[in-house]
Amino acid sequence: ERLLGYKKEELIGKSFLKLKLLSLADIPKAAKLLVKNLRGQPTGSDEFVLNRKDNSKVTVEISTYPVKIKGRVLALGIARDITERKEAEKALADSEEKYRTVFENTGTATIIIEEDEIISMVNTQSEKMYGYSKKEIENKMKWTDFVIPEDLERMKKYHIARRKAGGKAPTEYEFRMIDKKGNIRDIFLKIGMIPNTKKSIASLMDITERK
Structure with a gap:
């Protein structure tokens, strides 16, 4: 009834x-x-x-x-x-679509990083920066694949600290990146955690020409 x-x-x-x-x-x-x-x-x-x-x-x-x-x-x-x-699922789908639209159109290379270092999402600007396609990167490659050895240990410590309760890690810093062709670029990175997840979102800006 x-x-x-x-x-x-x-x-x-x-x-x-x-x-x-x-x-x-x-x-x-x-x-x-x-x-x-x-x-x-x-x-x-x-x-x-x-x-x-x-x-x-x-x-x-x-x-x-x-x-x-x-x-x-x-x-x-x-x-x-x-x-x-069903209404909640639709609202979530709509929210995800809006999120993807914003993510894709930030104007800078933007990536989402999982706790295990895997890059789960990249936008078009990231493809241009890395030289790899989304299909090649997403859920297959790690952010560590693009960092030169001299900067890697420091950034791994940040990655772990960022996900620990009370852990401290800078939200902005520079590092050197290796693209698909082997070119080394100077990158300014901004990064933060996505609330209530173990994921982080990072935007990367190529500052090589400023150096």
């Missing part, structure tokens, strides 16, 4: 088709599940968008089980309202 807005008396013995509980697009999927039940097979969980009595929509996960009552095989359906979860 809470889920659909109908009283029990309005639903018992009624066809879900006549009540128009399902959208036309979902009817073929529901029919296939019903056939499985008639063959003695349980189904689910499957997502459906149901029409409430007041014509509003509710997204549900439905699991069905074949049951025998007085010699007849019927389908017992259990529905769970997941509308809020």
Whole structure:
């Protein structure tokens, strides 16, 4: 009753088709599940968008089980309202899309670094700076792959300290980077932790010509 807005008396013995509980697009999927039940097979969980009595929509996960009552095989359906979860997922997806747009258009080389030193995301400016494509870098290469040996130990200490409670590491400093062609560049880096994660986000500026 809470889920659909109908009283029990309005639903018992009624066809879900006549009540128009399902959208036309979902009817073929529901029919296939019903056939499985008639063959003695349980189904689910499957997502459906149901029409409430007041014509509003509710997204549900439905699991069905074949049951025998007085010699007849019927389908017992259990529905769970997941509308809020779907809305939260959409909001998260929208937020991620906005984040990616900002990330891609910062105007400087920007990367996201995981706790294990892997670079999980780069923007187009980073591709130009490193000389590698996103496909070559993301989730495959480490930031340490681009740092000259003389600067590496210092930066590794920063990386660890930044992720420790109470750890102190500078948020701005210079280092020397090696690109794909073996060129060494002077880089000014700004870096900080992404709240509630072990990830850090860094922007890199090539200052070689200023040196």
